[in-house]
Amino acid sequence: MAGKSQSLGKAIDNDTEVVVIVGSGAGGGTMAYELTRQGIPCVVLEAGPFLKPEDYENDEWAAFNQMAWLDARTASGSFRVARDFPNLPAWIVKAVGGSTTHWSGATPRFKQHEFKARTYYGDVDGANLLDWPITLAEMEPYYDRAEIAIGSTHRHGRPALPANNNYKVFANGAERVGYKYYATGPYGTNAEPYDGRPASIQDGFNFQGDKNTSKWSTAVREIPRALETGLCELRTESQAVQVTHDATGRANAVLYLDADGNLHRQAAKIVCVAGNSIETPRLLLMSASALHPDGLANSSGQVGRNYQRHTTGSVYARFDKPVRMYRGETMAGIIADEARLDTSRGFVGGYYMETLSLGPAFLAAFVEPGGWGADFTELMDAYANTAGMWIVGEDMPQETNRVTLNSRIKDKWGLPAADVHFDDHPNDVAMREHGYSRADLLYEAVGALGTHHTPPYPATHNLGTARMSARPEDGVTDSFGQTHDVPGLFVTDGSLMTTGAAANPTLTIVALAMRQADHIGEQFKAGAL
């Protein structure tokens, strides 16, 4: 359903060199606000439409069709998604706000040792591990700012959300198996009015965009505020297709298509690419030039590689009494006891357990892809008495897990679709199995009649395809997200992550964007840019 490209905010001439931000999600939206409030003009190019709270649907498939990125993509490799959902490797959003529109809200920080994965995990066979070029100590002030922007519960005086039904099962099970580090957050949805937005009404539709605006997203906070500065132009339904550079090799413009397929050029002083970890490497690869024949900023060969999707799995437990997991905040329940490094468990890295609920429409699609018959309908018949959780942990970066340009499949503009190739690392499999077994014990401790292990679905956490590195040969960007090869070209999303850690990535993406924005601001003031 092609709409019309819209221009919002201050009109900026195409020939005026500004900061051009590709994408308006956690990274791009934050960057737009953090730069404009420092007085730096920006043009934001967003591939999707500006959906407003009144547009969001309390209906899983309707919302999915409204906001999911459904342009041609392919999945390959041995991971099960390639078989179950061959054209949907990732479940991310194409709209203003990006995937903050459908994120559920868990905001744990990365841990000190997770910024030094190579040092702590050692030489894991088949893994392309690397220490981050920054430390937790450097990130802490930005984590504080990000939590305050998001309004994370349990942090900076923000109260906890109450226990919903799914959490009651989850937390009681946690207590009975001896877990201690469980709570209803930290979580990016208001338990009481905050920052001009109301408290949660527990409507249960986190993944569908929050009509009540209690949930933080860049569509309800950063983008409107950036527009209010009078220094930002947001162009919707504008698909970036190439980043160009001048004769000296400096980034100087972004070419993009409007909704009707007309090609435009926006001049740039700086380009920040924030299209999420599939579109970002795709754009860099499509921007190959004589100077950069293997793709822009790809002298390391690492663009598109080390694609991570987090080690995930879900467990649904059936009880003899009602749970009604769908009532209330979807993911306001986090257990951190397994988010640690202890190789006596049989794997490096850690994982979180988080409450999860799907409606029958999505549960049927994801609970057991390919399933049918009485085994399948038993799961569905138990719907009202079912509790659910998600396991989310660190997966191993592998060079062969990568985003490439598909030479055969094109998008509607004739541009090569992204292919997402992924094989599970043995460490990922061991962690997932551990998570399943611990989830079983937890639910059995509160009387589960049975549990079902749901395999990973199309990835909501997509990371690592333009990673930061201290040395140019190991990665794509420096510690501030500027590409090693192309001055003026920054990456401003989860693609930056050198390794993925266990935590949900949004908080860290926001914190990294804030740090990057401060750096760019300082460079502007110093006249260096």
Place this chain on the structure above:
Amino acid sequence: MGSQSSFDENAKRCLTRLIQRAFPHSSFPDGPYTRTAESIVTQAEDSLPDKLNLAAGLASLDAAAGGSFADTDDAAADEIIAKMLDAPFFGFVRAISVVTLYNDPETWKLLGYEGASFDQGGYLHRGFDDLDWLPDPRIEEYDGPDQLVEVAPADEPSNEGAK
């Protein structure tokens, strides 16, 4: 075949029976299954390969039943389906069924799901926390004497030599 539908009433009955046995819910009446069958037929009509596969698949079900698959008993139907799992038409039927049968307000209600809630004020005052068969758990983070050991002593890099 000209432009006429490839699927007559007998074919639709056969398809409905297939969906009922592939997704058997004793609580579901015929309506949701019939609507799912209609949706499958509509989508098959849009694609020649899907149409041909589905028509051939339904005919093979009838052939395996020695006449009418729609009139077989449950056990016989299940035995026939078990032999058809790898046929392309079964994958097509299953894939559409799973996103149609369970995307139906009638089946939501039967499964105990209440659908849209925002316009009723969410569940804040309508039972988001009405589970009463377990004690009310702590919602705050742990603040007791222990601290999460983020790195097991044996996994400290300084202990690398000791491993």
